[in-house]
């Protein structure tokens with residue numbers, strides 16, 4: 001039996017209707033921006049394996065440090081114990097984070113980092129004897145697939161079976177020039193209820209909503225309103241964190257800073273699953289008490305795994321390097337050039353760029369997972385480029401280490417794909 005057949009026997013893949021999509025391409029190796037399949041075909045990883053491997057796959061500087069760590073300390077319980085990789089990570093990351101972040105809470109993935117943020121917010125008010133039950137989140141938000149994260153996510157087409165079991169969430173339209181007044185008005189009404197514990201948002205770019213981009217000025221207004229109403233603000237930077245928007249964190253585009261920031265995806269440079277919920281001293285202080293029950297009794301077995309922490313430290317060193325900071329600017333400039341070139345194509349409805357993220361909407365009607373999407377996906381793979389269209393949006397979020405010619409290849413294939421629609 002080959003890999004595909006063996007896969008079909010026992011494996012259940014994420015986000016998949018197996019009856020319609022039985023086959024999964026076996027990838028046996030990855031290096032730099034390239035993914036290699038079992039037949040030796042290679043594909044440019046045009047979306048950095050869901051925004052994780054931003055320094056390329058198996059970066060030698062990351063791999064060597066993780067291997068070293070593996071010989072020293074592989075895993076240890078993080079309640080009652082601590083260890084150098086976690087400490088070093090905190091000392092490296094806190095100065096890079098937007099001002100006000102003081103404490104780091106570990107978990108395993110983006111969804112759990114959001115669940116932790118929500119639990120922190122709810123218990124923050126509970127501990128203060130002023131219970132608040134509601135969360136405000138954007139329409140079309142995506143914050144993950146666990147119950148808390150799913151509750152605040154707005155892309156609910158697939159949440160049908162769970163709708164009766166979700167948290168109480170008020171939905172806010174994502175602001176733009178035309179609706180900002182209305183959005184402020186509805187937000188004001190929500191805040192005036194004095195029932196809102198937290199406002200959660202993906203700053204600047206809503207990844208799963210087909211890389212929808214919105215203005216930092218509008219977001220700033222909403223963050224300020226929340227803060228004035230004493231509502232905790234949660235920036236879900238699971239996708240936007242670590243340089244993707246052109247700054248290390250998207251929150252840096254605003255002057256008002258969140259109380260809580262969620263991080264995962266490229267936190268460990270794509271080497272291991274790990275997440276952080278970072279918070280301000282103010283949040284932490286609400287839990288710091290003589291009473292044991294005011295503590296935050298949430299924990300995951302692999303919290304702060306030393307190997308994952310080591311990968312994160314090595315990733316941060318790369319992020320801060322001159323080479324990567326320059327690469328981020330270069331990719332951004334080249335995206336803008338390509339955008340200028342492609343935006344008037346008659347099959348292109350709209351284009352947008354933030355940092356290293358480039359998206360274009362096709363001028364066709366189709367379902368989110370319709371057949372055109374599958375045809376486009378197949379076309380990209382045939383051309384040796386891994387891109388995953390979201391509905392009628394084609395986008396790329398390439399690894400920072402991509403070369404000029406590899407990036408050119410992505411643009412070329414994007415342009416060519418317009419001929420098959």
Ligand SMILES: *Cc1c(COP(=O)(O)O)cnc(C)c1O
Pocket residue numbers: 109110111112114142143144145202207208236237238239240264265
């Ligand atoms: C991917 C993502 C999540 C969920 O992270 P997982 O690791 O897949 O659970 C949450 N929020 C945002 C903004 C994301 O992009």
